[in-house]
Amino acid sequence: MPEATICAVATPSGRGGIGVIRVSGPQTAEIARAVAGPLPPAREAAWRRFRGAEGETLDEGLILWFPGPGSFTGEDVAELQGHGGPIVMDRLLQRLLGLGARLAEPGEFSQRAFLNGRMDLTRAEAIADLIEAGSEAAARAAVRSLRGEFARTVDQLVERLTGLRVHLEAGIDFAEEPLDGLALDDVTHRITALEGDLAETRRRAAQGQQLQEGLTVVIAGRPNAGKSSLLNALAGRDAAIVTELAGTTRDVLDAHLHIDGMPLRVLDTAGLREGGDVVEQEGVRRARQAMAAADRILLVVEDAAGGDADDQSGVASIERELPPGIPMTRVINKIDLTQRPAGLAGEAVAVSALTGAGMDTLRDHLRGRLDVSDSEAVFIARRRHLQSLDQAGAALAEAHAAAADELGEELVAESLRQAQQHLGEITGTVTTEDLLGRIFSTFCIGK
Ligand SMILES: Nc1nc2c(ncn2[C@@H]2O[C@H](COP(=O)(O)OP(=O)(O)OP(=O)(O)O)[C@@H](O)[C@H]2O)c(=O)[nH]1
Ligand SMILES: [K+]
Numbered sequence: 006m007p008e009a010t011i012c013a014v015a016t017p018s019g020r021g022g023i024g025v026i027r028v029s030g031p032q033t034a035e036i037a038r039a040v041a042g043p044l045p046p047a048r049e050a051a052w053r054r055f056r057g058a059e060g061e062t063l064d065e066g067l068i069l070w071f072p073g074p075g076s077f078t079g080e081d082v083a084e085l086q087g088h089g090g091p092i093v094m095d096r097l098l099q100r101l102l103g104l105g106a107r108l109a110e111p112g113e114f115s116q117r118a119f120l121n122g123r124m125d126l127t128r129a130e131a132i133a134d135l136i137e138a139g140s141e142a143a144a145r146a147a148v149r150s151l152r153g154e155f156a157r158t159v160d161q162l163v164e165r166l167t168g169l170r171v172h173l174e175a176g177i178d179f180a181e182e183p184l185d186g187l188a189l190d191d192v193t194h195r196i197t198a199l200e201g202d203l204a205e206t207r208r209r210a211a212q213g214q215q216l217q218e219g220l221t222v223v224i225a226g227r228p229n230a231g232k233s234s235l236l237n238a239l240a241g242r243d244a245a246i247v248t249e250l251a252g253t254t255r256d257v258l259d260a261h262l263h264i265d266g267m268p269l270r271v272l273d274t275a276g277l278r279e280g281g282d283v284v285e286q287e288g289v290r291r292a293r294q295a296m297a298a299a300d301r302i303l304l305v306v307e308d309a310a311g312g313d314a315d316d317q318s319g320v321a322s323i324e325r326e327l328p329p330g331i332p333m334t335r336v337i338n339k340i341d342l343t344q345r346p347a348g349l350a351g352e353a354v355a356v357s358a359l360t361g362a363g364m365d366t367l368r369d370h371l372r373g374r375l376d377v378s379d380s381e382a383v384f385i386a387r388r389r390h391l392q393s394l395d396q397a398g399a400a401l402a403e404a405h406a407a408a409a410d411e412l413g414e415e416l417v418a419e420s421l422r423q424a425q426q427h428l429g430e431i432t433g434t435v436t437t438e439d440l441l442g443r444i445f446s447t448f449c450i451g452k
């Protein structure tokens with residue numbers, strides 16, 4: 006079946022000086038000629054009038070012609086740069102549709118680029134990540150992935166795995182005798198080295214994923230301390246229900262927000278206390294689970310005069326039970342009731358979630374504590390990459406164990422094959438339709 010010719014507005018919606026429509030596919034040349042007359046030389050801009058079905062002028066602007074396979078998608082591509090108003094763009098699109106093109110799905114241009122071998126998956130994803138980067142550090146890391154550094158690192162691991170497999174499988178197929186202990190020692194040695202380098206790659210990718218998605222901050226504390234109010238104040242909207250009833254929040258709620266461009270995932274949780282009904286107890290269990298997985302906990306306490314003696318001892322017991330090793334910031338809330346000055350109070354931050362006093366200090370504090378380092382080595386990465394790296398690591402560990410226990414080359418080779426498969430999913434040398442669909446559908450239209 007011949008590929009459809011697709012088109013989409015590639016610039017953001019709304020009014021702008023210039024709007025770009027991208028067309029890609031086998032009918033591109035024919036469609037572009039019908040709208041804009043003769044095609045200019047490849048990759049050179051030419052000024053043209055864009056004409057409707059009756060020859061009327063829809064707009065005027067530049068046309069660029071990128072014949073395949075040396076184009077973004079690998080197919081014939083044209084770009085029409087017109088005036089960026091929504092009506093103009095829409096009329097031009099309608100004209101292209103009338104000539105036989107169809108609207109592109111989200112990410113379809115990038116997907117075609119991938120399918121035509123113009124780029125590997127990590128690069129296609131890096132384009133989307135670069136566009137959505139919330140900070141300069143994230144943008145730099147995306148550019149690193151876009152230049153293929155992540156893919157090259159993964160490819161090198163795959164090459165070494167292949168070498169090892171060839172070595173083993175040649176032994177399996179042709180040797181009369183199984184590999185002796187000495188040869189297996191050498192294999193174990195090489196697997197250990199691979200495991201180390203895989204772990205290092207994972208560390209760099211995990212940092213990139215944090216740059217992209219932000220760290221997770223969990224708001225915790227006694228019932229009614231003002232946790233949901235604090236989430237709303239940070240998010241700048243009514244994300245969570247606030248009432249004067251203790252035990253209002255039962256589930257874990259999450260909001261994604263930015264502080265000066267730094268992405269952050271903030272979770273609101275149920276107030277920690279014993280007792281309550283089944284629902285509340287489940288809420289408390291989930292709160293503890295969220296706290297254990299947090300990058301930082303914000304422990305909300307009512308300002309001294311606000312909380313009663315029972316509450317004070319409750320807070321003390323929460324502090325004793327905080328999951329070990331997770332950094333914590335104590336947030337003293339409701340200072341509007343006690344006239345305590347807003348801002349830093351020793352190690353704590355004093356705020357009023359109600360009036361907003363002290364919230365800027367809290368934001369600065371979080372920004373200072375949570376900025377992920379932007380070392381030269383970080384690649385932008387996604388959850389799916391980390392998952393594949395983990396699976397490859399687990400398969401390597403199996404190969405290692407099989408080699409060490411001299412369980413036979415077949416078992417070692419099979420585990421190595423699985424490790425290679427998982428690494429292949431990252432760059433897209435091993436893919437399924439389903440995986441591709443999931444990846445590209447998260448892109449926006451026109452990419
Ligand atoms: N005066 C004052 N009241 C506040 C402040 N923050 C929250 N409150 C009030 O305290 C009550 C409880 O607030 P929530 O945000 O629901 O507290 P919570 O910790 O989420 O409560 P649970 O979900 O029930 O554990 C509500 O009546 C809020 O309006 C504050 O800074 N000052
Ligand atoms: K409440």
Ligand SMILES: [Mg+2]
Pocket residue numbers: 232233234245246247253254273274275276
């Ligand atoms: Mg709440």
